[in-house]
Structures are given as structure tokens and as C-alpha cells.
Amino acid sequence: MxxxxxxxxxxxxxxxxxxxxxxxxxRLLHALPRAVKLPDKPPLVSVIIAAKEEESTILDTVQHLLTQHYPRLEIIAVNDRSQDATGTRLEELRRWSERKEGIGIPLRIVHITNLPDGWLGKNHALYQGYLQARGQYLLFTDADIIFSPGTIADAVAYMQEHEVQHLTLTPNMIAHGALLRGFVHFFLFAFSLFVRPWRANDERSRRQGIGIGAFNMVNRSAYEAIGTHKAIALRPDDDLQLGIALKRAGFKQKVLSGKHTLQVEWYRSLHEAIRGLEKNLFSGxxxxxxxxxxxxxxxxxxxxxxxxxxxxxxxxxxxxxxxxxxxxxxxxxxxxxxxxxxxxxxxxxxxxxxxxxxxxxxxxxxxxxxxxxxxxxxxxxxxxxxxxx
Structure with missing residues (x-):
């Protein structure tokens, strides 16, 4: 031959x-179901966002979070050494939310000016947000994600009903232009064949874990048990590594589709997508x-x-x-x-x-x-x- x-x-x-x-x-990968009912005493959820040079997207993300239907929520936005107007926009939004009637969700802003040795900037920012958080559940998300109003309520209800310690969601990925859309979708396709994300839903295995930066909600005690972001301080693929660490530690994990509840414009151009992936593909x-x-x-x-x-x-x-x-x-x-x-x-x-x-x-x-x-x-x-x- x-x-x-x-x-x-x-x-x-x-x-x-x-x-x-x-x-x-x-067959193991389903969409996040709508919450039928929340528990009588819903747990406090701390949403932690790391933002660096995100002045064009951070306001939309935080404003959508401020409209969540979930009754016990706090938002912690970490301005990670931004040189643009990210910090200013966040402070303006905090003052506006405090004056606005009908918004009962506290918004706290953490400003970071220095990066310690041994840390990647985003990981350090998320860790600093955790130190300020009081919630039983921690939701790590990116600064360019748009949440539908019921997302967090649906997620908490699902985690409690199914006794899940870590829930991660795949977002609806917005891409303008056929070439960019094809590249973004193909990356998702190739990445999925590489990591087999649905295997995270197999409770019999501890080998295959997954985490997605758009939505990583984790029980606080589980997060602390794996060593927090300190354990992955220099990993560019922190979201993935967080999920892998939780799965290997034996915590129950689920990956679901958030196509109806989350959306993100991952990159605005093909050139930006290629440049953005350059930093972390080798780490994979x-x-x-x-x-x-x-x-x-x-x-x-x-x-x-x-x-x-x-x-x-x-x-x-x-x-x-x-x-x-x-x-x-x-x-x-x-x-x-x-x-x-x-x-x-x-x-x-x-x-x-x-x-x-x-x-x-x-x-x-x-x-x-x-x-x-x-x-x-x-x-x-x-x-x-x-x-x-």
C-alpha cells in the first residue's frame, strides 16, 4: 500500500x-433548563469579573448582570491595571446603580495597580475578586459576556437540584463575516474534538474536566479545596484548568449549552482572533x-x-x-x-x-x-x- x-x-x-x-x-450535552422554582433560602452568588482594557464592553456586561432576576447576588468587578477608561466607567456605573431605584444588587469595584511575581494578570484579578466575595457560589465570567435576565437563577436551580459543585456553560458566539464565523466555529469544533467536553458530564470519570471562561460557577468550598486560582496562577487557559482541577478532585461537574442565555462577540475580526489565540494555544x-x-x-x-x-x-x-x-x-x-x-x-x-x-x-x-x-x-x-x- x-x-x-x-x-x-x-x-x-x-x-x-x-x-x-x-x-x-x-447526547450528554443539553441546554441549561429554565428554573421551575428557586429554593426558599437561595444562596448568595458572587459574580467576579476581571477587566483589563475593556472600556468598550464592560458596561454592557455589568448592566445586564444588574438586571438579573436572582434575588441574592453581588457583583465584583476587578479593574486589572487598565490604561484606558475601564476603571472610570465602572466607578460611574457603581454610582449610577446606587442611585437607581429598583436595583438592589451591590456592585463593588476593585482596582489593581500592581501584578505580583508568579501570577498571570487575569488569574490574579479573579483571585482578588474571590477575596472580596461573600457568596456560597462564585461565578467567574469574562468582561464581554451578555447575560439574559434569568441565567443565574436557572444555573443555581440546576446546581442545587442536581447537586453539582461546578457548572460551566457554552455561550452563543457572535461573529460578523463569513470568514471569521467559520474560523470561530471551527476552533470550537476542533477544540471540542480535542477535549471532549461532554465527558465532563460522566460522573464515573475524573479524567475529563472542562471550564469555559464565559461561565464558570463553582461552589466556594470546592474552589477552595483545589487551591483557588493560586493553583493555576500562571495558566493562560485558566478557565479550562479550573474545570480540570475540579473534576480531578472528584467534584461533580456539568457542562451545558447556554446558547439561549449567554452570548459573546469573541473577536471582532479574523486578525484579532488569530492574535488573540497566539498567547494560549501553546499552553494547551x-x-x-x-x-x-x-x-x-x-x-x-x-x-x-x-x-x-x-x-x-x-x-x-x-x-x-x-x-x-x-x-x-x-x-x-x-x-x-x-x-x-x-x-x-x-x-x-x-x-x-x-x-x-x-x-x-x-x-x-x-x-x-x-x-x-x-x-x-x-x-x-x-x-x-x-x-x-
Missing amino acids: STLGILAVLALLYWLLVTLDSIRGL FRYSYLFALAACLGQLLFFILPWLGLLLLWDWRGAAFSVCVMLQIWLYRQMVARMIGKQASEAYQLPVSAALLLYTMCRSVWLTWRQGGIYWRGTFYALRELKRK
């Missing part, structure tokens, strides 16, 4: 296996060049080569690659629809999106190696310290 024939067989086996696993897994490979190489080769073999095989081959190898492409398209549409509620009509862009992600992965590794670390929101973090942590 030729080398190309072997590659065709490998690709076909991969897509058959991953499709079977994903079909079973997607544990800063291992060998692991990164394997991931890049897998991206080339399983996601890109089958499309090229359609153009170059007219024999059984071409037929094998055709099946790979059909499975890839079908599974992509199913996964995007289940997780974020989109029809994924841009599936025809899959080879382009896969090539763009491959480029981003390679660039992330190369830039981290060349710089000796990563730049994130204006702060440099050395690779040797990132690997040590």
Missing part, C-alpha cells in the same frame, strides 16, 4: 471513531514542542488532507477521503448546532478554517519560542516560569 493509501486509511479510521464517540457524547500543548508538532500533524492529516484528496484522487483513496469529508461536515454541523445553536452553513469553509487554525497553532509555538514567553494584555510572562508552573 502506498504512503497516501495509508494516510487515507488512517484519516478514515479517525473520523469513524471520533464520529461514534461524538454521537454518544453529544503543555509548552511541549513534541506535543505541538503532533497536534499540527494531526490537523494536517485529519482536517486538511481529506479535502485535498478530493481534488487529487479518483480511486479508492479518493473514496476514503470523500467519506472523511462527509463525516467532518456532518459532525461539524451537529456539534455547532448543539453547543451554540448555530446552523453552521459555512461548513464549506472547513478546509480554509482548518488551514488558518494550523497557521495560528504554528505561529503560537514559534512566537513563544522566539520571544522566550508570551505577551498578554501588555505584560510579558517568561516561558521558563510558565513551564515551571
